[in-house]
Amino acid sequence: MKPSRRALLVSGSAVAVGLFSGGAALFFRRGPAVDGGIAAGRVFTADEMAVLYALASVLLPQGAGAPDLRREVIAAVDGLVSTFHPADQAELKTAMLLFENALIAFVLDGRAQPLSALDPVAARRALLGFQRSRLAEVRTAFRAIRGLICGAWGAMPALDAVTGYPGPPDFGQACAADPWTDQPACPAEVSP
Amino acid sequence: MSGFVRRGEQLREDVVERCDVCIIGSGAGGAMLAAGLTEKGLDVVMIEEGGWHTRRDFTLREGDAYPMLYQDGGARASADLAITVLQGRSVGGSTTVNWTTCFRTPDRILAAWQRDHGIEGLDAQTLAPHFDAVEARLNIAPWPEEQANANNRALLEGARALGWEASALRRNVKGCANSGYCSMGCPVDGKQGMAVTTIPDALSRGMRLYSDVRAERLVTEGGRVQRVEASVMVPRSAHTTGVRVTIEARTVALCGGAINSPALLLRSGINPNGRVGKRTFLHPVIAVVGRYPGLIEGYRGAPQSVGSHQFIDRGADKIGFFVETGPVHPMLATLATSDFGDPLGAFMPQLPHVGALLALHVDGLLPGDEGGEVSLRPDGRIRLDYPVQPALVEAMQASHKVLAQITLKAGAEFARTGHLDPVVLRSEADLPLLDAVPYGAHKHGIFTAHQMGGCAMGSDPARSVVGVDHRHHTVGNLFVVDGSVLPTALGVNPSETVYALAHRAVESVAASV
Numbered sequence: 001m002k003p004s005r006r007a008l009l010v011s012g013s014a015v016a017v018g019l020f021s022g023g024a025a026l027f028f029r030r031g032p033a034v035d036g037g038i039a040a041g042r043v044f045t046a047d048e049m050a051v052l053y054a055l056a057s058v059l060l061p062q063g064a065g066a067p068d069l070r071r072e073v074i075a076a077v078d079g080l081v082s083t084f085h086p087a088d089q090a091e092l093k094t095a096m097l098l099f100e101n102a103l104i105a106f107v108l109d110g111r112a113q114p115l116s117a118l119d120p121v122a123a124r125r126a127l128l129g130f131q132r133s134r135l136a137e138v139r140t141a142f143r144a145i146r147g148l149i150c151g152a153w154g155a156m157p158a159l160d161a162v163t164g165y166p167g168p169p170d171f172g173q174a175c176a177a178d179p180w181t182d183q184p185a186c187p188a189e190v191s192p
Numbered sequence: 193m194s195g196f197v198r199r200g201e202q203l204r205e206d207v208v209e210r211c212d213v214c215i216i217g218s219g220a221g222g223a224m225l226a227a228g229l230t231e232k233g234l235d236v237v238m239i240e241e242g243g244w245h246t247r248r249d250f251t252l253r254e255g256d257a258y259p260m261l262y263q264d265g266g267a268r269a270s271a272d273l274a275i276t277v278l279q280g281r282s283v284g285g286s287t288t289v290n291w292t293t294c295f296r297t298p299d300r301i302l303a304a305w306q307r308d309h310g311i312e313g314l315d316a317q318t319l320a321p322h323f324d325a326v327e328a329r330l331n332i333a334p335w336p337e338e339q340a341n342a343n344n345r346a347l348l349e350g351a352r353a354l355g356w357e358a359s360a361l362r363r364n365v366k367g368c369a370n371s372g373y374c375s376m377g378c379p380v381d382g383k384q385g386m387a388v389t390t391i392p393d394a395l396s397r398g399m400r401l402y403s404d405v406r407a408e409r410l411v412t413e414g415g416r417v418q419r420v421e422a423s424v425m426v427p428r429s430a431h432t433t434g435v436r437v438t439i440e441a442r443t444v445a446l447c448g449g450a451i452n453s454p455a456l457l458l459r460s461g462i463n464p465n466g467r468v469g470k471r472t473f474l475h476p477v478i479a480v481v482g483r484y485p486g487l488i489e490g491y492r493g494a495p496q497s498v499g500s501h502q503f504i505d506r507g508a509d510k511i512g513f514f515v516e517t518g519p520v521h522p523m524l525a526t527l528a529t530s531d532f533g534d535p536l537g538a539f540m541p542q543l544p545h546v547g548a549l550l551a552l553h554v555d556g557l558l559p560g561d562e563g564g565e566v567s568l569r570p571d572g573r574i575r576l577d578y579p580v581q582p583a584l585v586e587a588m589q590a591s592h593k594v595l596a597q598i599t600l601k602a603g604a605e606f607a608r609t610g611h612l613d614p615v616v617l618r619s620e621a622d623l624p625l626l627d628a629v630p631y632g633a634h635k636h637g638i639f640t641a642h643q644m645g646g647c648a649m650g651s652d653p654a655r656s657v658v659g660v661d662h663r664h665h666t667v668g669n670l671f672v673v674d675g676s677v678l679p680t681a682l683g684v685n686p687s688e689t690v691y692a693l694a695h696r697a698v699e700s701v702a703a704s705v
Contacts, residue, residue: 058532058533059532059533059536060532060533060536060537061533061534061536061537061538061540062533062534062537063534063537063538065537065541066534066537076255080259080265080267082429083259083265083426083428083429083430083431084264084265084267084429084430085430085431085573087569087571087573088264088430088573124533127532131530131612132612136272136634139634140272140273140634143273143274143634144273146532147267147273147276147527148267150526150527150532150536151266151523151526151527152255153526154254154522154523154524154525154526154527154540155253155254155255155258155522155523156255157253157255159522159540160522162537162540162541163522163540163541163543163544164541164543164544165491165521165522165543165544166491167253168251168252168253168371168373168376168379169252169371169379171247171369171371171379171380173247173248173250173379173380174248175248176246176247176248178246178248180196180197180244180392180395180401181197181199181244183248
């Protein structure tokens with residue numbers, strides 16, 4: 001059976017496997033430094049959360065008027081990924097390594113630094129390169145990470161003021177009765 | 193006799209159930225079937241992988257709704273991630289989160305099924321009483337043009353100004369508040385989805401419903417399903433609790449929908465002719481957004497109430513498409529663009545002025561168009577492959593042009609594609625720009641909200657999975673009643689076809705008990 005691109009992302013091409021085996025150990029011993037530190041999530045280690053933070057720093061708007069939601073976003077990503085199948089979680093971690101691993105970056109686009117060590121302009125250029133890579137596995141990895149981070153950002157209520165989105169109206173539905181289960185009538189009143 | 197709902201978190205010990213009919217899945221097929229079978233006095237147990245959620249759970253926030261109400265937390269996709277798959281996962285299935293558009297199955301599709309797949313006895317006349325019945329129960333009726341939101345008005349006016357057909361759609365709503373939040377669960381129970389109509393009908397007649405319970409395997413012996421083995425799920429996740437549910441039923445109705453139903457048959461080793469999972473169709477969707485000078489507020493009002501079938505038939509050698517609209521909430525908007533960083537930040541404040549048009553491509557009708565395939569990964573996870581073939585690439589180029597034309601004619605300042613380097617068109621003079629960019633997988637956004645096929649209905653046991661009566665060709669007490677039986681895509685939103693087929697299947701399923 002022909003392997004899928006997604007499977008290739010996990011198992012890697014011959015080159016990628018070699019790079020991962022050596023490169024991950026050499027270049028990913030610790031995650032990038034984050035001001036104020038960063039804690040492990042439910043799925044991601046502290047180092048992996050730091051890589052996610054670095055990716056969010058490039059993927060999310062940082063210009064004037066954009067609220068800094070990086071910590072909230074990576075927490076939301078961690079929460080969502082915690083519901084995924086363990087194999088899907090492992091694939092995502094592999095995708096993150098693809099971005100942060102300096103040896104892989106050197107092979108792909110000639111830079112010898114992890115993404116988190118690049119200045120904002122160079123980091124954006126690097127991700128644009130991933131987005132447009134001739135390697136399907138790299139494009140797929142970018143798409144997965146971008147979707148999770150930018151999607152979580154787009155869903156943040158804190159963004160409403162920026163986008164002009166009014167947020168949902170309240171129809172009082174939280175207190176609607178459910179005749180088929182034993183849930184209390186109004187969870188808002190009984191939950192701390 | 194009243195039935196009950198048991199949620200996964202209530203299930204602490206293994207459960208064994210015995211019944212006349214076990215229904216796996218609670219969406220358009222399963223719920224309609226359950227209502228009919230219980231009306232006949234049959235003892236029904238239903239299991240549903242997703243949760244039991246009522247309007248009290250609907251916060252109408254995308255960050256809550258997608259993980260709660262969609263497959264894979266909203267992250268389901270084709271294996272190469274080129275196609276985002278929006279598919280419901282809760283009691284009610286996709287009917288809890290769909291945009292309510294209803295069509296009867298087009299005559300030309302029924303004719304193609306008869307001609308190409310040997311399906312006899314499914315024509316407009318024989319299906320009419322079933323359509324009549326579901327339309328009455330679900331209050332399916334035209335949504336007045338004058339109530340169209342600005343996004344839908346843009347489609348209506350833009351298409352008509354170009355001389356193209358466009359008309360109001362029919363919706364299954366009653367007391368719709370026009371909130372615009374259909375995709376996140378209806379906060380007022382105005383949407384007549386299964387969770388507020390046929391599921392309560394069946395519960396009131398004694399059905400036992402187990403939510404957060406995933407069917408793992410159908411155990412067969414002697415050409416019959418002996419039992420259904422299922423796992424209790426940690427709510428809103430892909431993890432199991434370790435608690436098991438076993439159902440011993442005289443008849444089993446598989447109603448998990450396209451993708452999940454074929455996957456369960458594959459997990460169960462029920463694939464005698466190798467056709468399970470084959471011919472999976474998606475109505476692959478592309479979007480073009482428009483930036484309008486006035487407010488569009490595509491997040492308000494019925495998200496989809498106008499459609500155009502002007503380009504449904506583009507000739508015998510081309511894939512046709514139809515045009516509809518979609519809601520413009522911030523997370524979906526973020527995912528519809530390829531931007532990131534500050535360009536994304538520049539786009540988002542325009543949200544109230546942004547409209548979105550969708551083109552849905554009708555796969556499975558051209559000779560040789562086999563669509564995609566559902567299979568299993570070695571670790572048992574579901575895998576969906578969908579190669580974007582040249583005919584579809586050609587259609588996507590054509591549909592991008594059509595959507596851009598409508599958007600500009602409707603008064604947008606510019607139309608913008610979902611390409612990696614978006615094409616921005618400010619007038620019809622810019623249309624040739626669309627000839628210079630690539631189309632297909634990973635070239636621009638593609639998604640699907642209509643999954644069909646994978647357990648095709650047909651008269652030839654060598655080429656299909658179930659017969660015209662929905663009975664499996666080789667497993668006598670197994671029926672498949674959901675969108676997976678459709679032998680081609682429909683060219684219209686599929687929910688009403690599934691409702692009607694399930695309504696029709698009640699007789700054959702009941703007769704088997």
